[in-house]
Amino acid sequence: MSWVGSSLRRKEDDRLVRGQGLFADDELGAGMLHLYILRSPYAHARILNIDTTAAEALPGVACVLTGKDILAHCDPFMQLGPSPCDKIRDLPLAIDKAIFQGEPVAAIAATSPALAMDAGQLIEIDYEMLDAVVDAGEALADKVILHEAAGTNRTWHGVYEYGDVEQAFRDAAHVVRIPRLHFHRYASTPVEGNACVAEWTRQGTVDFLCNNSFPGFAQQLLAPGLRLKVDQVRIRTHDIGGSFGNKIWNYVYMALAALASKKAGGRRVKWAELRTEHLLGSGHGNERTFLDTEVALDSKGVITAVRSRHIDDCGAYTRYEPLGCVIWSQVLPATYKLRNIRIDFTQAVTNKCPVVPNRGYSRMQQLWFMERVVDICAHELRIPADEMRLRNYITEFPYETPNGCVYDSGNYPAMLAKAKQLVDWDKWQKLQAAARAEGRLLGIGIGTTLDSGTNNFGQAQIMNPHLPFSGNAEVCTMRLDFDGALVICLGTGPSGQGHETATSQVVADEFGIDPSAVQVRSGFDTAWNTFVGHSGTYASQFAVTGLSAVYGACQKMKAEMRKLAAFLLKAPEDQIEFGSGAQGPEVRVRGTDKAMGYWQLSNVINNNNAMLDASLADVTLNIRHVYRPPFSVPDTKRKFGNLTLTYAAQLHIAVVEISRETSRAQILAYAAVDDCGTVINPKIVAGQVHGATSHGIGAALMESFNYDESGNLLTSTFSDYCPITSLNIPDIAYGSIQTPSPFSYNGAKGMGEGGGAPLHAISAAVQDALYESGVIVTGSHHSPPAIFAALQEPNRAHAVSVK
């Protein structure tokens, strides 16, 4: 039998259901200090004076940090972007001005969290309030400037142009104009907040136990920031309570905890973020506005060209940005076959929380945009929603997009058919007609999306040609242990994706053994794991990069074991086979009863090697394999190249009814169809689809970071932000098809992010429900207040035009 493809129960669960996981905040210890961060209540204010005297005098306070300490012991974090991003001074505390509400201004380490918080109230800060800018479009006018050294709020600008856009518009049968679309700000916000324990050791190094989800990247930023060598920064993670990308830039806070430990004489300092802090200051998803969109269509409703102007709002600091200004172009035409595209892309800083890669990062915004375009055109041209998709879908694979990305495989019409069947499309068509006759607002929406996985980091050079990044890689180390167990270390550092289990399945198949004979280490440690700069769990890459590394390590290990067994069993190598015998995992000579257990092989190499001859000198049973996907550096001038290896797809259909009394959109039926190529563990894949669907539904109907005009975050607690609960999630009818990827050894495609399909489907369903009321859906958030406002002032007259 094959373990790959089976719903093996997860290995991780044994500790997690017992409450025996080790999350960063679970680290306890005598003498540990606790860090409290004092944050700016203002979105934009000059810091005139900070008086820490009373706080420092409070018994139990070990130290107080302000901007002065930071300048003395810390250098600004490296910025990825080209000029003017290089002039942005990004430090763990605001120095002379705060530029978003919740930006850290001072920090206190004390013997208990409560004492540290008490001390925080004794710090006196004089602020001079400055005007805030909370809209990216306004920020581009540079009337209020966040980073004075940069001299502008514009962090990036580029034009993506392919095909002959002008000609396509000249030839068009219809031109649809959509002046403004807007993708709102939200985050997948894991239940575990950011946390770390930092210790500035006696050796002058720093040791972190934390929940950073991209430690290889964090280490490269933290070391120069803390004025250390990279190897002097040790980052350990164990269980991580969800990340969804949000825990990529908590290195800023890790640095603060490290500096507090340094100032407190090397005592261990724990920082465990409060939820309000998380929502205020730990990373939001990218907010994006799409202006002056024009769509050219032929007489059959086939889209031939799109031109548009996109403005991305990255919040107060760039950090991982402006990478998002390029990442979206992995899915430039979405699932559609148009060849002529011109998108003018700009990003600006605003006085809001900095953005962070959030599940579906940057691509989801583009996919939502394209889905709105297709959907609005369908309504305006009176083409049924399903028919419009079928006329426009890409149908031949591998498919090279206008910007050189290669969609590996897929079958969108089959997904649509499956989703229609799951949701019972025909029934809902009839019910919709009946509901409309009664004046009820019932809508059916389709969302087709892509989950591009395994980045080519060369795309970073499109954003900044000087960046020394390209390709991608992941690492697996494997050892045959004394007891015959295959012990595996990954570079990935997962946060709930079941890597221990999926890895065991792959290894079990390669060796013909039971997954229980495979031990995958949980957690990650820069001091012991081997890893590369790309290592980590992000951007839907594990099924390809992670498992390819595991697969490669298996082949190397088998080659060594085969060579050793052939020598010991005095048989030719090609007669050695792998499998399980009465004593467990073994190697044997084909067609004989000559066999050796794994522990015996290990023992020869590790304890009992006197009989070995020189031909076995290179056998160590200690393997390291690095998998590198085949990529080349994109043409940065043309913005052309293959930016991602695999393209998983999802197709969702939502049926919603909007109450005329409450303006609430309620989901009546929901179907989600996934295609991630060959499935390693169906249970884990379905779980990822459910999770991504829940984030999307939450974002579409409930969750939004709302700022007022002064930059106050109005949704800074869970009670205001309203993450989706068991009462709000509909039953999800789940289905899948499999179009194996020709580009991965196992046919799998990364699929963890989901591509934001529920946002596309729900926006389309709300559109369908409200179209006859004269409403064009131009936003991605469909809370009752948003729908109420839309129904009060139907916008069709100015939100769309057709020529």
Next chain:
Amino acid sequence: MSTTEPIALVPVEVTVNGQWYRREVEPRLLLVQFLREELRLTGTHIGCDTTYCGACTVLLNGAPVKSCTVLAVQADGSEILTVEGLEQDGKLHPLQTAFSEHHGLQCGYCTPGMLMSAHALLAANPEPSSKDIRKAIQGNLCRCTGYQNIFKAIEAAATELRGKG
């Protein structure tokens, strides 16, 4: 409004998972902090500061409470069950098994609170409808699973427990 004087400690006696404890604590110490920091039972997690997420749910004299919204001193004299107390004689509770079998957890951070809310539900209502299940865990946030498999797991555990009863 800040406290600058040392706070007088108050004795608290509780029985947690069958084990008796006595500690002296600040009156403002939350039950969840007491469990995690004083008793080192870190299976009970903290996920928010407005009693929304339920990661800290424990049973206080049999009733589910969010231990971030109970003071340790309020729990004085009570019996508490936490996730660490579910396993008996080396055997997982049917809820624990069902959560794993049905993939009702991913990162595992919300799981202890989920298990405790589900435990309270099944104690009061051995045959819950799907609506009962949704209502019982409405105060327990999960960001990974989309709840679908949690519903299945609780249903399966209910069936299992009824078979035993």
Next chain:
Amino acid sequence: MGIKFDGEFSVAAAPQVVYDLLSDPQKFAPLLPTYRSLEAKDDGTTDVTVEVGVGKIRGSAVINLALEGEEAPRRAAYSGKGKVMGSAFNMQTAFDLEAAEGGGTRVKWEGDLSMFGKLVALAGGLIRPIAKKDIQRLIDAIQAALSPGQAG
């Protein structure tokens, strides 16, 4: 979050008397509805401690009041800033006085309150009615102080 208020009221006292009260924090501040204490600072400003709260969230706030732009006996204006429970607020308020018939004074007033921070998120929607109510109580107190026997 910003809230603007304005209004007018009449009192029996003469403009100079009204001005003397409104331009003296020592006399004026105790009329604030949740007034607790007051401390004159070396720089001529005054720290006024008041009780604030929304629902069960209660605490005290210190407002640093600076008298500015006063013009006897026609105008008294204050700017104030303070912080409470991890939040901050700024306020501007001005009283313009006009002699009214019968020796009394007509007071036109305006106020501009800006709030920042946690409290806005926690209680944003509630602040406006609470502020409105407290302002009305302040006006009532000023009227009572300056129109003996006519209060209410």
